Amino acid sequence: MIKYIVPLISIFLISCATSKDEKYTFIGGKIIHPKDDFVIIYDKNNEVVDSIGLKKDNTFLGKLKNIESGLYYFKHGSEWQYLYLEPTDSLLLRLNTWDFDESLVFSGSNANRNNTLIETFLSNEELNRTLNTFHKLPASEFKTKLDSIKDLKSTFLNNYKVSNNEESEEFLSILKIALHYPLYSKLENYIIKNNLKSDPEKLDTTFTSHRSSATLDNENLMFYTPYRDYVYNNLYSEICKKNITNENEFTIKVLKAINKRISSKKFKNKFLREAILNHFYYRTNCTLNNEAFEIYLSLSTNEKDKRDIQLLMKDIKGIKRKQIIPSFKLVGPDGSTTKISQILNRKNTAIYFRNKQYSSNDWVSSRLNYLIDKNPKVQFIVVNIDDNNKEYIKNLGIKHQYYLTPESQAHEFLSSKFPRVVLINKKGVVVNEFCHLSSKKTENQITKL
Secondary structure (H helix, E strand, O other): OHHHHHHHHHHHHHHHHHOOOOOEEEEEEEEEOOOOOEEEEEOOOOOEEEEEEOOOOOEEEEEEEOOOOEEEEEEEOOEEEEEEEOOOOEEEEEEEHHHHHHHOEEEEOOHHHHHHHHHHHHHHHHHHHHHHHHHHOOHHHHHHHHHHHHHHHHHHHHHHHHHOOOOOHHHHHHHHHHHHHHHHHHHHHHHHHHHOOOOOOOOOHHHHHHHHOOOOOOHHHOOOHHHHHHHHHHHHHOOOOOOOOOHHHHHHHHHHHHHHHOOOHHHHHHHHHHHHHHHHHOOOOOOOOHHHHHHHHHHOOOHHHHHHHHHHHHHHOOOOOOOEOOOOEEEOOOOOEEEHHHHHOOOOEEEEEEOHHHOOHHHHHHHHHHHHHHOOOOEEEEEEOOOOOOOOOOOOOHHHEEEOOOOOHHHHHOOOOOOEEEEEOOOOEEEEEEEOOOOHHHHHHHHHO
């Protein structure tokens, strides 16, 4: 590995040395088996800080101007990972996309921070598999095991502080979250599962003692998975009760809890939007209750989000269950225009209206190829509805892929631009008019076709 990084370091340090502006941060590295031509750096607001092109030897080097200290993340292909950056850092990374997280290693200034974060991430991934087996334990045993793990993590954190006695408080707080918050999430999950039992065990106060120090409202970390997961689990643990059997009632309680407990207007709106979309896409009841949508509209202050949800509600009515799908035209890979009725041709069909803003090509091809292999008697169609009409998904059979022209009548029930799966039986009758490609319920319905 060293032989690949040494030449880059030389270039890297020369670049840094010749820079007269101390507020520039340099980031570079090498990607083995690249999946794309770029490495993209994002900030805490999910906004692009820089898009850095790969050179012919798969190395890259970028210069970020006047950044703030804190967490960022970089993305290559469909995968991503976090970075901690400070102004004037000079950071190199190296990874192999065939083993993205496990192969990722950093060098350069403050590399130790990022290597520690990735090691913590991998440790948590491995630990998570073990912790999942603990949920069947009695409460006292479960808590004892988690306390033991927390002690080990606290020791690790203390040793890191001693070895890095000039480390910034900001990074130390992030490292503490990376180490401890996954455990807090597991405690909240245990509370949820216990509450849903027919005969729940009475939990002592130690199960919630972490809440006195764990925060729910750090705007700078809402995009950080360990923190974000804890926020969600904490909100849900106080709502999930065995006496709540109605999905609509549950969603309304979630919306109200978010509104009450998240003070940041930006993230409150974001969580409200995610909650109402999850309610819709993953509902098990085939009927749709408008009450949750109306409460969402009353609580959110993001006008764009509210318009999107209103368009979604309009789109729901554009295709009706137990009726023939409305007629529309679409364009095949050979450029010919065809009516949807000609493509259906008395076949059980799953149509995925896809907007690439919501899913990567790799994920879509992987998911669809799995469903195609599992359901050989069902016809699968991907219809690209976004602006880049003629872009096709690699690793997915071209015969499955179509796109819409701006004049297509299908836009009448796709006005929100949300992706949707429509299931149609061999009689041409709609079985499910709006479901999610990743939903287990969708998968089961496709199999039943």
